[in-house]
Amino acid sequence: MSGVLVYSDRDDLAHDLSAWAAAQREVLGEPTAAVLGARAAERAEACRAYGAVRIHVCDAPAVTDLLDDAVAGVLAELVTREQISVVLIGATRRGRSLAPRLAQMLEAGCVSEAVELGLEGRRIVTGRYSLGGNTISREWVRTPIQIIAVAPGTVERAVPGAVGGDLITFEGQVNASRAAVIERRDKPGLETNIADSERLVCVGRGLASEEDLPLVQDLAEALGGEVACTRPLSYEYGWLPEERMIGISGQKCSPKLLVSIGVSGQVQHTVGIQGAKTIVAINTEKGAPIFKQADYGIVGDMYEVVPLLTARLRGRRGGGAAMKASQPQE
Amino acid sequence: MRIVVCLKEVIDLAQVRFKTDGRTPVLDGLPVRLGAFEKNALEEAIRIKERLTEVEVIALSAGSGRLKESIKEALAMGADRAVLVLDPLLEIADSAGVARTLAAALERIGSWDVCLLGEGSDDEYTGQTPSRVAALLGLPQITNVRELDIAGDGRVRGTRGLEAELEVVACDSPVVVSVTSELNTPRLPPLTAILKAGRKPVEVWTLADLGLGPGTVGPREAQVEVLSNLAPAGSRKNQILDGDLEAQIEELLRSLEREGVIS
Incomplete structure (x- = not known):
């Protein structure tokens, strides 16, 4: 070669x-x-x-x-x-x-x-x-x-x-395109970089309503991470911007930790989480495919599990035992 | 104005099963349908037809004989006519072979203004066909288009979704455009349209009609050799926690701490 x-x-x-x-x-x-x-x-x-x-x-x-x-x-x-x-x-x-x-x-x-x-x-x-x-x-x-x-x-x-x-x-011939860029603008809602985040909380259709988003945002904050989502929450419901969507047509991520909440685990989504070091899945359905992709699984209602998990994480931080204060990323 | 929409038939991925090894996909006998991104492209062409006068929408596809059936959906949605290139070689052709076929068909169709394709196919999502078709025809390409505006004079404006920004690209026709699913929601054709679709003209060409054949399209011409195509070997712990919820969370946090993934 x-x-x-x-x-x-x-x-x-x-x-x-x-x-x-x-x-x-x-x-x-x-x-x-x-x-x-x-x-x-x-x-x-x-x-x-x-x-x-x-x-x-x-x-x-x-x-x-x-x-x-x-x-x-x-x-x-x-x-x-x-x-x-x-x-x-x-x-x-x-x-x-x-x-x-x-x-x-x-x-x-x-x-x-x-x-x-x-x-x-x-x-x-x-x-x-x-x-x-x-x-x-x-x-x-x-x-x-x-x-x-x-x-x-x-x-x-x-x-x-x-x-x-x-x-x-470069001294060679440069042929201009017949096409031309006439405008550039920032994508609306672009405020995060899911692909580079170290900790992600990824929420799926198990979330019943947009009003419940603080539940997962609180967990993300307690972990020092970002909220991500599956395709329906972004494209169909518009609850979260597409920059937070993980899957074959969205972001691929490789965080240290991904906590997947109320996500069934369709392959079009899980293709985007395969780079994660550790995956935790929380889902009511014991047979949900997401558990096959997870390292740790909790079978349960996200509305019970998530607040408790958030509280325990905050408690650890409050206790300060060998803890570094971690700030939510910009 | 004439708009050609290239459509691909894909297998129904929800029905992919695996052999007992859990890794080898079984694809024989799976039903095929038109790809989802291509339906976005077709929907957009039909909306342009509804907005402007004198627009002809042609559905173009290359593949197996089963297309004769699946193309009816495109005709029912509103394409005026269809051109199919059918050949067993196309079922095993790579994207370069398919692109060569589509480019030759586009040349044979003759004059057209915009060629629309999906940005990728549901199954392989390699997204090579639009760029290869444009290169073969020596035309500009506007890819990843999520908003499309075509004026009556043939001026095309496509808004591309890039990672951090939207980029509006303008170009005079003819031009090749690939579209994403944000563009629109494809219509479900009413029953009357489905019944009428069978009466719309469908032209069938062979590779030979296009001057192509085993020397230019087919498995031996494939530029990329597949060594294996298997589901990834599972490497996750798959540990379902038990006990009461408090105990599960305690155990989870201990495990995550041990792995060094929480601080």
Whole structure:
């Protein structure tokens, strides 16, 4: 193999993937990176501490908006010119639709959201959710060029190392998209980052009414964590913003602790909680599938269990025995 | 104006069962239906048709012979006609093969303004088809669209849901757009529409009609080789606590403390 190119519209993901590629250099060849868009030079400078030997920089106006066709054009030219055999892309929303566009331009195979990434011999083997999240499809891309979009949190968080890597200004052709971004606005209700939270209280349809939300918010506060939810509570009832929704079409989380309350445990949801270290489930139905996904289960009415659990947690904190005060996250 | 909606038939995932090992899925004989995201795309096309004059909505799908039956739902919802590409090879084709087929069919349909697809399919959710179709046709793509506005002159504005922000992208037609489920709630067609759906035109093409075949679409052309596709091995403790509620909570807190997941 003749080298890896790393790209993401999210810099921290690019750093993580760059460090991963650098660690596999003996098998995969030289790690390189591309930084595109606004403030590209400055961001490329920050990228130098993560192992890429060359960092291609492009801040042409045509890629400022990071539209898929314009970005794919630049990356395709880099792949061809640098004889790249593996492209690793951060699987953000943009990355997920960029990767197959680039793959098609290069007649390459593509994995668009790998949640497992590893080497088996000299092959990159990926895992992705399949059959609606019921299974994990382990696969390898057998075209000469491989395009792999990697989900956040799949590889280890990179720590900056020695600063190296040459910055190279992209001199090739940049074709602007026929499309244009005409407006950007913040998503309503965006106030939290479920994907990075260490403790989560995830509530499902067992919650009878929106007025009962303080019950779970209190537990989250006592744990020093955040409230998350299943799809119905966000999409159907609108009780919580979609940024708090966990599942195949929402957030994937990897907290130390997830307390799942009144959640039946449909696979479309549980696919998003598999990264949790420890899962506690509270549900009235002994046969609920969520218990198969849990480390600890309490079969009971959330309206009885949750207040008691919250009170006991607060009591521990009040008692102060070997306790660190933990504040709710912003 | 002409809008082509690409639809995929998916198996009913709620009915997936596993062999006695608990990990190997059994898919034989499961019923198929149209995918959910594609219905959002179709619903939007029909709403545009209801809002503007002279809009034709074509339902396009590539797959197995069973589509002849499942496509009736799209016609009942309000598509004017359907184009099906049917070939056994398509049942085992990867997303590159399906994209190649759809792109060739879109070219054969001829002039159209907007091609709508779901952002991903219910079953695999890889979301590759919209981008691959757009790349094959050399057209811009607007993906992850949750609000769509198409003006009578063919100007398309799509609001994309990104992680932290909404991004409004404008583009003249033709353009490829992929949509998410926030876009709308697909209608349930009334019985009269279901009965009439059988009389709407359905054109059936083969891969050969599109100049495609075993050398371009099919399992041996698959770009990605699947090594295994199994349910994850259970690694959870599955410990159901017992005793009275107070005792259960005490035990839970001790366990969580021991694991170092509460401070």
